[in-house]
Amino acid sequence: MSAPSLRAHLVVDRPGFRLDAELAVQRGEVLALLGPNGAGKSTALRALAGLAPMSAGGVVLEGEDITTTPTERRPIGMVFQDYLLFGHMSAVENVAFGPRCHGVDARRARREAAALLDRMGLREHAAARPATLSGGQAQRVALARALAVRPRLLLLDEPLSALDAHTRLTVRSHLRRHLRDFDGATVVVTHDPLDAMVLADKVTVIEDGAVVQYGAPADVARRPRTEYVARLVGLNLYRGNAERSEVRVEAGEARVALHEETEGDVFVAFPPRAVALYRERPDGSPRNVWRMTIDGIERFGDQVRVHLDGELPMSADITPAALADLSLSPGDAVWAGVKATEVESYPA
Amino acid sequence: MTPVPSRQGAARERAPRVGAGRFPWLLVVPAVVGIAFLVLPFAGLLIRAPWSTLGTRLLMPEIRGALLLSLGTATLATAIALVLGVPLAWLLARAAFPGRRVVRALVTVPMVIPPVVGGVALLLALGRRGVVGQYLDAWFGYTMPFTPAAVVAAQVFVAMPFLVISVEGALRGADRRYEEAAATLGATRVTVFRRITLPMVLPGVAAGAVLCWARALGEFGATITFAGNFPGRTQTMPIAVYLAMQTDPESAIVLSLVLLLVSLLILVSLRERWVGAL
Numbered sequence: 018m019s020a021p022s023l024r025a026h027l028v029v030d031r032p033g034f035r036l037d038a039e040l041a042v043q044r045g046e047v048l049a050l051l052g053p054n055g056a057g058k059s060t061a062l063r064a065l066a067g068l069a070p071m072s073a074g075g076v077v078l079e080g081e082d083i084t085t086t087p088t089e090r091r092p093i094g095m096v097f098q099d100y101l102l103f104g105h106m107s108a109v110e111n112v113a114f115g116p117r118c119h120g121v122d123a124r125r126a127r128r129e130a131a132a133l134l135d136r137m138g139l140r141e142h143a144a145a146r147p148a149t150l151s152g153g154q155a156q157r158v159a160l161a162r163a164l165a166v167r168p169r170l171l172l173l174d175e176p177l178s179a180l181d182a183h184t185r186l187t188v189r190s191h192l193r194r195h196l197r198d199f200d201g202a203t204v205v206v207t208h209d210p211l212d213a214m215v216l217a218d219k220v221t222v223i224e225d226g227a228v229v230q231y232g233a234p235a236d237v238a239r240r241p242r243t244e245y246v247a248r249l250v251g252l253n254l255y256r257g258n259a260e261r262s263e264v265r266v267e268a269g270e271a272r273v274a275l276h277e278e279t280e281g282d283v284f285v286a287f288p289p290r291a292v293a294l295y296r297e298r299p300d301g302s303p304r305n306v307w308r309m310t311i312d313g314i315e316r317f318g319d320q321v322r323v324h325l326d327g328e329l330p331m332s333a334d335i336t337p338a339a340l341a342d343l344s345l346s347p348g349d350a351v352w353a354g355v356k357a358t359e360v361e362s363y364p365a
Numbered sequence: 366m367t368p369v370p371s372r373q374g375a376a377r378e379r380a381p382r383v384g385a386g387r388f389p390w391l392l393v394v395p396a397v398v399g400i401a402f403l404v405l406p407f408a409g410l411l412i413r414a415p416w417s418t419l420g421t422r423l424l425m426p427e428i429r430g431a432l433l434l435s436l437g438t439a440t441l442a443t444a445i446a447l448v449l450g451v452p453l454a455w456l457l458a459r460a461a462f463p464g465r466r467v468v469r470a471l472v473t474v475p476m477v478i479p480p481v482v483g484g485v486a487l488l489l490a491l492g493r494r495g496v497v498g499q500y501l502d503a504w505f506g507y508t509m510p511f512t513p514a515a516v517v518a519a520q521v522f523v524a525m526p527f528l529v530i531s532v533e534g535a536l537r538g539a540d541r542r543y544e545e546a547a548a549t550l551g552a553t554r555v556t557v558f559r560r561i562t563l564p565m566v567l568p569g570v571a572a573g574a575v576l577c578w579a580r581a582l583g584e585f586g587a588t589i590t591f592a593g594n595f596p597g598r599t600q601t602m603p604i605a606v607y608l609a610m611q612t613d614p615e616s617a618i619v620l621s622l623v624l625l626l627v628s629l630l631i632l633v634s635l636r637e638r639w640v641g642a643l
Binding site: 066067068087088089090091093095096097101103104105114115118119162165166172 | 518540542543545546547548549550551552555556561563564
């Protein structure tokens, strides 16, 4: 494997907060920084851009140490959360601004900016002021502006969060196409797992200023390592100690049976739809049954999500028909069962 | 038996009583007196104006000279204040340097001291025997006091702080993330200031320039102390009004009307576009 295009160890200290994260991105690869609000994702992006002063660590981009390079001399392009298009310039002037700053003469900068907007499907909006553009159009102008300086590192801060749900869908696929075409390294900050899954080749999960998980989106989705990621991808997650084919869960006394043998500290995860609920303790089939209390019931798509409290707190997705058959309501005692083959276990 | 009114019903019942409540005489009477006090003098000016001879008086060379001198010096003073004051405002708003608060306090001093004191201070600094003035005289043979340049200097001294404070406020209110966005696109700090910051704070700059120009136009105390009263050279409109009042009150009224008209014209012409930021 070739040396990564971007290698960074980002350390940013602020009162009451410390970011300490290592990132590596290959050429042409898109890395998503996923994490809850206040986890330090945007701070990491600002540190990469040189906008947040680092207290230690370093940033190496294509073999060049840019740790102390001022923002304006870094070969980067950045798309900000609310785009920050310059209101006193037209769309094409916004896009031409970067090349102009890099010494490209006015006529050529404008011609290339117009061509770039054309490729973004914004030909007829080139002369428009940013205030007259829709959210999706503004997002594309912001992307064009960032790409116009031919960056080696493209940074996107929550590129879709300012859009409504419908626009987000089309802009996301548009963005995905342009990120595929971009041959430098890309880092995109998001708190939406769907953005990460669709846009990124790799995902780094940041919580409380530290990297808690890194991997391909599918791996992260299948094998979450923190409560936050598990909730994002919709899995029940527990940490425990395995002895042969049984895991003793860390918090509490519950035991979870596996369909394979393993040893040591492990995570166990299973999806809510794998949970079956019973009024009476079932005989035989599932080896995993726990005595639980219903904490809450809510609609979840065309299913019903039942929150269960007890020796192994979990969510269960059942059909509305099953809910009616069992006539469940909050406070009721139930048995929850999961087949051992539905339980995924992996080393902690 | 009447039902107990719901909370909403009670609120609806009470609401009109607030509007129709006791008339707030205690506030309205002083307010009306205040308005009258501000407006009556202008009414007096208009009532007593010698309308029949207005045209001929306006063409009198001493009035025309004073008016042109005032307009010219106030405009030049505003231009100088812009060139010096905008960077100064940027420094105060954006740069972190030791003693910034002291500098900021010093900048506002000319706003609060009596202008005559400013004139005396200017004489002591730039006069023929002044701290700096003696060298200007010795090395270049240049003496500033009692010249049109002294008029401009006095106006810049008293009026520039208004511009600085206005622009500094605008700079503090501007969204700095746009400047960051420009930096990621490769803009140097000078480019960022010129192409991003300045256009963003333009309303504040315009408002500050208007305030500065109006203050310079009305300058009296520092001017007469530092620049004197030479018709055609340093006799500005306010000084001409004051002197005319002693000998020829009708001319003073005409001069005052002209000053009033010029001020109103500026205010009205800029109101729509910029003065909202004042």
